[in-house]
Amino acid sequence: MGGLTWAAQQLQGGLRSSLCHCISVAETLPQQRQSTGVHRITCSSGNYGQEREARNSSEKWQGNSRDVSRIRRGPGASRWTRIEDERLGRGRVGRRGDVDFDKREDRRAYIPRTATNISPHRAVVVVRLMRIEEGGAFADVLSGEGDNSWEDEMAYVGRTLGFRVPSLDLRERRLVTDEVAGIVRWKRYLDFLIFSFFKQDVRDYDRMEPLLRQILRVGLYELIKLEMPPHAVLNETVQLAKVALRAGAGNLVNGLLRDVVRHQDKGLLPVPAVEGDQRSRARALATIHSHPVWMVRLWFTQFGEDETVRLMECNNQRPKFSLRANSARGVSKQELIAELDKLEVSYSESPYLPDFVRLSAGMQDVLRSGLLQNGCIAVQDESAGLVVSVIDAHPGDTIIDCCAAPGGKALNLASRLNGQGKVVAVDVNEGRLRILSEAAEQQGVGDVVSPCHYDLRDYAAKAAGTADRVLLDAPCSGLGVLSKRADLRWRRSPEDVKQLTELQDSLLDAAALLVKPGGVLVYSTCSIETSENSERIAAFLSRNRDFVSENVEPFVPASMVSKEGFFVSFPHRHGVDGAFAARMRRSFEPARTF
């Protein structure tokens, strides 16, 4: 446990704001969803809807995404894989490190002993990292602490590592959350350091066991980014490598981390040189700020080098969260502030929106307070609130939200209708739509929100010309929300962006059909890529001559209005998530063709 007390003290402020990441597996296998009571808060398009994840919490840890416990060793470790097989029931009763192993026929029945000499939070961190990288799970931004998933997770850790570790207290869980997100963000940089200090053959580096690589990343992150005391980090990570893998792995961790500490003490950690042509500079900056090279090159073109660096710095910070006082439940911003004062949570009022406050820390305290569960508040980024402002909904309006789930914007829109009018919430994903329906009831807008399970392109033919206002919050790359989605930068590719633009075009054409003559169409994304934003609008307007673009200036701060009159927010310029919205109006006359 060496560095934990120290780390907890150092991180106290930050950890109060760091949020419990849950490793969600349900999206990888949606067919296995079942109705149960696991709550999580999920990021979508800069909104956070309370998401009831349809899965059994214990099933979540029993391998309904790829089970990493079988792949913790790489191709170079066949001898250890054999020993692992023996340990899992096909071999002798054995003893390795300080852990006893029982012989069991059935892998599931295998109950590992508890290793009291292992730092529990580090054991949980490495298994989570394996689960994210090798098992296809993703790191959510928030998860409620009211569920039983920690118990299941600890059992999963036991099955993966071959030994159990003592349960984590609240402070340790927060440390896990914080470290997992940080290590995922800093992966490219941490791997650069591992490679720089790796003394063996490069082929051994390539064949390094996944578990060993994660242990090294944890050690480096704690040393360099968290600046934990080196003796604690070294002792604990070496011990973990020895018990979870073998003595030789412990020696490698020891040698490499000691070398890093020596260089760090002298201020001589390696840094890639930012020099040469644009491609070389992008590669070096991508390593220093831990982003994919293709993203850096894209942003060089859009922002230039200095702004790209500032954007990457924002993406590497702990995410910031905002809360919306829910007027549909009669809650004012002053009442929300009074509740935050009671919880001793620090905040500041949003400079952009009258019903929003920004949290500086304490999101977990808010989650535990019940304010979210009783619908008094919603967690929503200000950028998403500003997109809703662009729609400018009024009581009595008929609004169609075309890609509505899990409902952040639809519920905000509904709260502005004072019970008059309706929001038809269309989405192709039934599970996410169910979450929206439950949240609508919770937030007191169930009467005005009508969930509608459809592919938008089918729905548009059925309901053409029926809406005063239409919102298309399109599926997008999410490159505006990289601080909240720690793993997203590694999951996206340039090909994704290209494919998404085709989908965005077809959804825009479908959404346009729904608008009444004289009505308003708003297109939004949580991306900062022009190819998903202004370029989509230019293409749409050239295909649909009966729509004209309207300047969003009356609805959002002037600093967020682009020269074309669109709403654009950037993390590094505005301190909120990156987002885009264009407002268009349909003419009363059909378009003339020339």
Ligand SMILES: C[S@@+](CC[C@H](N)C(=O)[O-])C[C@H]1O[C@@H](n2cnc3c(N)ncnc32)[C@H](O)[C@@H]1O
């Ligand atoms: C960016 S998210 C929407 C977030 C939502 N507006 C909010 O504020 O919470 C995009 C949504 O589009 C939905 N979607 C994707 N393709 C669709 C289609 N063809 N028809 C309807 N919905 C679709 C996805 O299921 C997803 O829920």
